[in-house]
């Protein structure tokens with residue numbers, strides 16, 4: 271009887287949200303498959319999904335907002351005594367075990383076309399090569415040595431790459447990192463929708479889901495128990511960074527010291543844009559709150575605007591090098607984030623169970639971005655770093671931000 275009620279609920283829900291094709295598909299399934307699908311459908315927030323779909327039809331209007339340039343300090347122009355003062359502020363936190371690191375490794379790395387999680391990509395450096403996860407481990411081990419601690423390291427995976435990531439790290443013995451200080455946690459997912467707003471079915475005969483973007487980090491930290499673990503360890507500051515920048519400095523005492531001195535809950539390291547039209551998001555102040563505007567949303571005139579010193583007004587680019595207090599993470603994790611949509615080519619199975627591989631983008635993927643969380647705060651500490659020291663991303667298979675450019679920058683930096 272209960273089973274019938276459940277089925278009825280599912281059918282009503284699907285009808286209400288114009289997803290009748292799923293009812294039709296359900297009729298082709300055996301009892302077990304049907305039950306799995308029903309359970310999955312009952313977990314979906316259809317109201318939210320409808321809203322996300324409606325938003326794909328709206329255009330983002332930057333002009334309605336009050337946009338100003340953001341304040342930052344330049345690490346290169348800082349005197350030694352200032353640096354020392356900031357380092358001292360940071361020492362108290364790092365050396366006493368109150369600093370943790372999160373690596374967001376839940377992305378699909380589609381542009382790189384590497385099979386397997388991006389962190390398992392081997393960059394061809396120094397003949398032997400180094401895996402991206404290995405490069406991150408090197409950076410953390412160096413900090414551990416400097417501060418005589420072991421920094422807890424939280425790695426965010428996705429439903430899709432969790433097992434592979436775990437297997438890889440086990441196989442390589444966590445590149446010598448103390449396993450008791452490494453925790454993997456999974457990020458959340460959202461359904462994909464066709465361009466007509468319909469749910470899609472995957473090979474496993476369930477609704478197709480995909481990672482909800484790196485903005486999902488905060489909620490996933492809380493829901494997975496990682497945030498509680500941090501609290502138990504007495505963590506006060508958390509660095510959150512990407513998996514694919516081979517010059518990423520995850521423990522920069524100047525950045526931390528600057529945030530403490532400025533008495534803010536969030537901080538970020540930027541680098542100046544290579545040219546006004548580089549495809550990066552830039553910092554600004556929007557309606558009195560820190561914000562990153564995507565390159566695609568930044569009007570051309572603003573992209574080229576310079577200040578009295580001839581520097582780009584909106585030239586501080588966001589490089590996924592962010593710091594948050596533990597309280598800030600808790601706060602953000604309970605807020606609804608903004609979702610962005612991107613058109614993707616998503617294979618699916620049709621009503622007859624036949625796989626369809628599209629040649630053109632056929633679906634919307636919804637992603638929250640980590641930097642949208644800045645808007646919840648009144649202020650942020652931005653430290654301008656240096657491209658040659660801080661930024662060598664592995665994004666594309668070839669050309670800009672590719673393994674080739676990252677290798678060159680990495681080897682140049684390390685000499």
Ligand code: UTP
Pocket residue numbers: 374375376377378379380381382388426457481482483484511512513514590637665
């Ligand atoms: P990108 O947005 O560059 O995505 O991620 P990506 O997966 O690396 O590559 P493409 O766009 O598919 O080619 C920036 C950082 O955010 C993480 C990535 O792993 C990377 O460290 N990320 C992205 C997540 O952890 N989860 C997501 O859902 C998306």
